[in-house]
Amino acid sequence: MGKMRRRALVLLVAALSMLVIAACGDDDDGGGGDGGGGEAKTGGSITISETSQPDYLDPALSYTVNGWEPLSTVYTGLTGYKRAEGQEGAQLVPSLATALPKVSEDGKTYEMTLRKGLKYSDGTPVKASDFEHAIKRVLNLESGGTAFFLGIEGAPDYVEAGKAEADIPGIETDDASGKITITLTEPDGSFSNVLAMPFASLVPGDTPFRNLTESPPPGVGQYKITESVPNRQFVLEKNANFPTNLTDDPPGNVDKITVKIVKNAQRQAQDVISGELDYMQDPPPADIKPEVKAKYSDRYEEITTASTYYMFMNTRVAPFNKKEVREAVNWGLDKPALARLFAGEVTPGCSFLPPGMPGYDKALDVEDCPWGNPNEPPDLEKARQMIKDAGVDGMDVTVWGNNDDPTDKVTEAYADQLTKMGFNAKPKILDGGVYFQTIGNAKTAPQTGFANWFQDFPHPKNFMFLVDGKSIQPTNNQNFGNVDDPEITKGIAELNLQPEITDEVAAQWQDLNRKLVERAWVAPYGHRKLATFVSERMDFDNCTRFHPVWNNDYTSFCLK
């Protein structure tokens, strides 16, 4: 789940990143999107591609970028994000609810009212009780999103009982009035964002408790899935029942989007160049990218996402149980060198919270990084001396990574850098499908290795839980380094109670982020960019919106 989950996070991160980039005056503000000022043409059909079949075409189960990107146009939750680029797109807005949740003073109760007259794409009226059904499906199907909803009163008992139709006491709905009340066991400042995740999108109350990828349930989105042939293609067509009064969530432009699964990234890029495909979800491969950048820059754009790439160092295993060793690794980590392995798609930095995220500290990504400017070569001599002083030089170190491109190369480069620092480091490359589960298992006890995270939603908690002492668990542990700094753990718990991220709260998150970096609990080395590349017949200037949460927004696509 780890990697795919991380990719899903990219969506949100990307949106936030856009905001940050825009705010920083970066040149990545893009020529695409709605900023072109032109009129978006409606109608027509386009064909786009994904490299692999989405994990699921079922909102209760999907937890990947290539799942969320299309599903965000098919399913809608009570809350959502404004369909806009940059910071504006990270703004939480009411979607199927009439307003954002009314949160009680103790932060435990969320009240919303469903809009009137809503219909699913098959014409079925939308009811308030459908929300509870949607959450039950997430919990009952053991979805990757289960953890987000276990704070609802009675949810853990519902999961344990395993009875699909059982009641969740913490969710009360009234179909007549449309009122929905959610009660949490503890305050959760990010819960409004959780409600905007595709997991919480509404589906009809009679939707079966099984994976519906081959026959996706109806939703309240701009599009409906009219055909789904796994590993071959699926088709999105305009939903005639999509409400027209959602000002922050306008209808899509094109009538039909055929999404083909094309394994070969080079073929995808060539097809976009030739016009056989109108958009490819993954960036063009490294060897074609120079040509794309040189010849097709009028329809290609890179956007920094809210993501962080870092090396975890297991604080419970030698030699990384010594602070001076972790500091040495931070001094010696060659961040610009690692960035080159991503073909220019990683911006070197040492902030754990990424661009666009409240609490992000840009200074950490430039000259104010405690381990030297991340854009410059590292202080290898210092690292070597510190490792020697710590008495661990020559020690065997296994560096964990997976076989996804370029993660394998990054892992090998990191192992080489550790060797140059004085260790006897060797990479251990696992299959991408089992990597995060393996290193998240306490029995594996990995020493150090590759990790990354893309945001699920624009809230610092979504990153800081990766270094939260309370999140350490024996299996499926996301805190790979077993970071357990009492001050940081306490700070995360306190700040997560805040219902709103004010400037003051953001400053406190920023303070935690700096402490995390200064204490060398992790070794961040940069933030990832994603790309938009479309065919010549697409209106790139007016119709390619890169949303900070949903990535490339299919509802914005239009033809010239």
Add this chain to the structure above:
Amino acid sequence: MATEPLTDQTTLQGPAAWEAEAAREKVHGIGPWRLGARRLRRNKVALLFGALFVLLVAVCVAAPLWANNVAHTTPTENHLSDTIQVNGETKNVVGLDGVPIGPTWHGEFFLGADPNGRDIMVRLLYGGRNSLLIGVTAALMTTILSIVFGLIAGYFRGGSDAVIRSLLDILWSFPVVILGVALGVALALGGLKIGPISISGDSLLIPIFIIGVVYIPYMARPVRGQVLALREKEFVEAARAQGAGPLRIMFTEVLPNLASTILVFFTLLIANAVLLEAALSFLGAGIQPPNPSWGTMIDDGVDRIATAPHLAIVPGVMLVLTVLSLNVFGDGVRDALDPRAKIRIEH
């Protein structure tokens, strides 16, 4: 008595000519090995490819000389942020866009760099060492085990034969690459533990073990067949009548008669083992990074085939030359030692 000149035999060619020649040489008392060597010397194509293989081995064995004295790097050292001087011009080993430098035709980065900034020429030579070491060692392992299994099954027959034949049939039923990948993935992750022996997942012994095992049926079955036939021959009966035990008969009577078959199989097995090693490494189930092999180098180069085709082509050419040279030479050895034999390793 003078030997008749071979040119007198121009009306006969190929095996027929060799058989006639053997009949003549028998009269003159020339042994089968000398006869085989003489035939092999006349097969210029086989000798040429044999020499090519020796050259390839020599070049790969000399890898440290090139790495230390010419390229001044190791096969695993990354040079991601380094620059080099090429014809007075400073160039990045790996560009900011991740594109590595191409061939410089100088000592450093003679064939260019891979995406990690490692010298391809150095990795090519060290990769060849690994590929050949694995190929030869695995072929040796297969040969020894096949002889043991073939002798036991063919000589003793009965229960031993039934058990060994069943085991070989089970192994035979799996496609070589699929079985190799399955074993490779499992062992690369957890290593191999047999009693007190523990081998880590990144050890070269793992691919040697895998390749050595998966090819056993392809040699053990024909060996068993020959032993079944040989054990009924008169000279074996005679040895048995003189009171020789099974072990002595197997090693002094049967085994020498298998020598030419074994030698030919061994040659062909090396070629197949090198090829399978490349396939396993290409699929991530063979040599583990950062150790180079031609298979892993081809795998690394595939992603860059448009901008840096040499990354995949150069190790591919080396692989083709090695396998081709071994196969042609192996065929030549087979024709020289036993012209009627139809020894093939077919998957």
